Amino acid sequence: MPGRTTAAAEGEVVVLLLGMRINHFRGVHHWLPVMLAMLRMLRELKGDRPRGLLGHVLLSGSPRTYYVVQYWESKEKLYAYASAPDMFHRRAWALLNRKEKKSRQHVGLWHETYIVPEGGYESIYADMPAYGLAAATGSLPIEGRGRRAADRLAHRSGAK
Numbered sequence: 001m002p003g004r005t006t007a008a009a010e011g012e013v014v015v016l017l018l019g020m021r022i023n024h025f026r027g028v029h030h031w032l033p034v035m036l037a038m039l040r041m042l043r044e045l046k047g048d049r050p051r052g053l054l055g056h057v058l059l060s061g062s063p064r065t066y067y068v069v070q071y072w073e074s075k076e077k078l079y080a081y082a083s084a085p086d087m088f089h090r091r092a093w094a095l096l097n098r099k100e101k102k103s104r105q106h107v108g109l110w111h112e113t114y115i116v117p118e119g120g121y122e123s124i125y126a127d128m129p130a131y132g133l134a135a136a137t138g139s140l141p142i143e144g145r146g147r148r149a150a151d152r153l154a155h156r157s158g159a160k
Contacts, residue, residue: 001130006145007123008138010157013116014075019067020109027106034107035066037092042068044088045081052077055136071136075115122152 020038022031045053052073060066072078082089096109122145123133130139145152 001125001139002127004142004147005125005128005130005134005139006142006152007121007125007133007136008140008144009121009123009133010137011118012074013118013121013133013137014072014078015114015116016070016072016078016111017067017113018070018111019061019065020107022064022106023108024106030106034096034109037088037096038066038068041088041092051081051087053081055132057132057135069132071133075113078113118156119153122149122155124149124152 018038020031020034024030042053042056042058045051054071054073056068056070058066058068081087084090121133124142125131125134125139129135145155
């Protein structure tokens with residue numbers, strides 16, 4: 001997309017960072033299932049949009065660390081997915097907890113959740129395809145929210 005754009009997000013934004021760290025490369029039978037489970041959950045959510053995942057970005061922090069940035073419709077939908085007995089997350093978490101003592105030394109897991117109120121985020125993308133928050137919520141020309149970061153942070157949609 002030529003030019004400058006910004007994310008079309010309205011209202012509150014829910015961001016989940018979820019990752020893993022390979023502590024011992026030789027323990028592949030411990031960490032590879034964790035990595036594959038993460039990918040399976042993303043496929044499951046992509047196929048079931050009403051669950052609330054708006055978009056995601058897969059990233060690598062180093063040869064040992066892999067994570068995903070997820071954008072959710074609401075914290076309620078995130079919590080509902082995490083605890084839904086019919087979805088893969090619950091089954092994967094139960095399996096990991098059963099293996100935890102053996103796996104802990106081979107793979108580390110972490111997550112951080114941020115509930116960002118409107119006025120607490122802004123974005124700009126220059127000559128980029130939709131990425132990150134804009135890929136999750138759509139994009140619009142920068143003029144729609146303001147050329148300066150302060151202007152974009154001051155935008156209010158009227159969403160409750």
